[in-house]
Amino acid sequence: MGTTLVTGGLVISASDEVTADVLVDGERVVALLAPGSGLVDSADTVIDASGKYVIPGGVDAHTHMEMPFGGTYASDTFETGTRAAAWGGTTTIIDFAIQSVGHSLREGLDAWHAKADGNCAIDYGFHMIISDVDEQSMKEMDVLVGEGVTSFKMFMAYPGVFYSDDGKILRAMQQGAANGALTMMHAENGIAIDVLVQQALAAGRTDPRYHGDVRHALLEAEATHRAIQLARVAGSPLYVVHVSAQEAVAEIAGARDSGLPVFAETCPQYLFLSTDDLARPDFEGAKYVCSTPLRPKENQAALWRGLRTDDLSVVSTDHCPFCFKGQKEMGRGDFSKIPNGMPGVENRMDLLHQAVVDGHISRRRWVELASTAPARMFGLHPRKGTVAPGADADIVVYDPGAEQVLSAQTHHMNVDYSAYEGRTITGRVDTVLSRGEVILSGGEYTGRPGRGNYLSRSTCDYLG
Known part of the structure; x- marks a missing residue:
């Protein structure tokens, strides 16, 4: 692979910004050098980043490639989804392997390896979804932590599918407290939501917008509060996924103010979209059905504030795409049958840069939320999430002044719509290196x- 020199760019990390040349040897960064270091003539490859940012490749810690849900499967495979991620400047994903009820954790992990191994264009890891808490599963947790699967997700939602009751959640949290694992929680009161779903359908409220009504913000906040208290009892750290409601942010902020090891993420859809999209006419709102649901716009201010104060530490996508035609349409006449999930793995880095342009976050916070913090949260730092000597050469040269229009006509995700169709944003990926190999440059993809x-x-850096 030889040496590569990325010259003249503004190197941005979570803590610093410096104009420097980045020297890569093989798959690793070996030095940050003063501009004009004299290595241009000796490097095998030179990439001119003048006028651009040089940032670590994005780490998307929440994706669902090929996930089975609602009688269908997420439309992105590991091949198409990781290619799309690369187009958007993400060079690492962490997907979710699923334990089916009645089966072992190992069986679930092996099934996801079979889907992903040999098909990913970028580096990848797995969280483990626990659907069946028993003595065997608890023993397997210890084994998997030793093998580098150090985070386990549970659901307070979806009774009859992924749901775990409080006793099972407590038991798994206790095991995580003992073995160093991080418990991830989908915090919605699924039992109460199912009652509201049935009542809405019985009253003839079947359109997509009612998906948001029945998944009430207070039921997200209640479940978040309950998860925090269970984690306190267990002595376990907690990571709350896809936080969407200001009431849930308040629960997390209170826990963190009390010094508890509670962490949380939000997603671009909650920052840039709202119930206005969920209420689009002619069943178009089905494109925006995800869980937790989109919220009224007034929630966005609390989410942005949480990102600035670090009450929300990570922005992931929860990328789980279903095509409008043939998949989302399964819920015509019954919103509860609409597959829950939205595409976004290709758009996250650009949307967060737009947040920099709009003044919501700083450039360094952009890099922290999209790359450094998820790498630290999930045990990948300093190999991932930074441009520094010894790190993997996952590097993005980013053009902060380029404009683009987001559209299904030009994106690379395997889904027939864009959640941000027609939105003009400022900033675009120019060049992507994955472990030192250029896989995207000047609009040409060369990955495989x-x-x-x-x-x-x-294990999680923040618990050390």
Whole structure:
């Protein structure tokens, strides 16, 4: 692979901004050098980043490629989804392997390896969804942590599918407290939501917009509060996924103010979209059905504030795409049958840069939320999430002045709509290196399936 020199760019990390040349040897960054260091003539490859940002590749810690849900499957495979991620400047994903009820954790993990291994264009790891808490599963948790699967997700939602009651959640949290794992929680009161779903359908309220009404913000806040208290009892750290409601942010902020090891993420859809999209006419709102649901716009101010104060530490996508035609349409006449999920793995870095342009966050916070913090949260730092000597050469050269229009006509995700169709944003990926290899440059993709490596992860940096 030889040496690569990225010259003249503004190197942005979570803590610093410096104009520097970045020297890569093989798959690793070996030095940050003063501009004009004299290595231009000796490097095998030179990339001119003048006038551009040089940032670590994005780490999307919440994706669902090929996930089964509601009688269908997420439309992105590991091949198409990781290619789209690369187009958007993301060079690492962490997907969710699923334990089916009655089966072992190992069976679920092996099934996801079979889907992903040999098909990913970028590096990847796995969280483990626990659907069946028993003695065998608890023993397997210890084994998987030793093998680098160090985070386990549970659901307070979806009774009959992924749902775990409080006793099972407590038991798994206790195991995580003992073995160093991080418990991830989908915090919605699924039992109460199911009552509201049935009442809405019985009253003839069947359109997509009612998906948001029945998944009430207070039921997200209640479940978040309950998850925090269970984690306190267990002595376990907690990571709350896809936070959407200001009431839930308040629960998390209170816990963190009390010094508890409680962390949380939000997603671009909650920052840039709202119930106005969920209420679009002619069933168009089905494109925006996800859980937790989109909220009224007034929630966005609380989410942005949470991102600035670090009460929300990560922005992930919860990328789980279903095509409008043939998949989302399964819920015509019954919103509860609409597959829950939205596409976004290609858009996250650009939307967060737009947040920099709009004054919501700083450039360094952009890099922290999109790359450094998820790498630290899930045991990948300093290998991932930074441009520094010894780190993997996952590097994005980013053009902060380029304009683009987001559209299904030009995106690379395997889904027939864009949640941000027609939105003009400022900033665009120019060049992407994954472990030192240029896989995207000047609008030409040169990556390939199978070049991505599986990542065995250590435990959460923030708990050390």
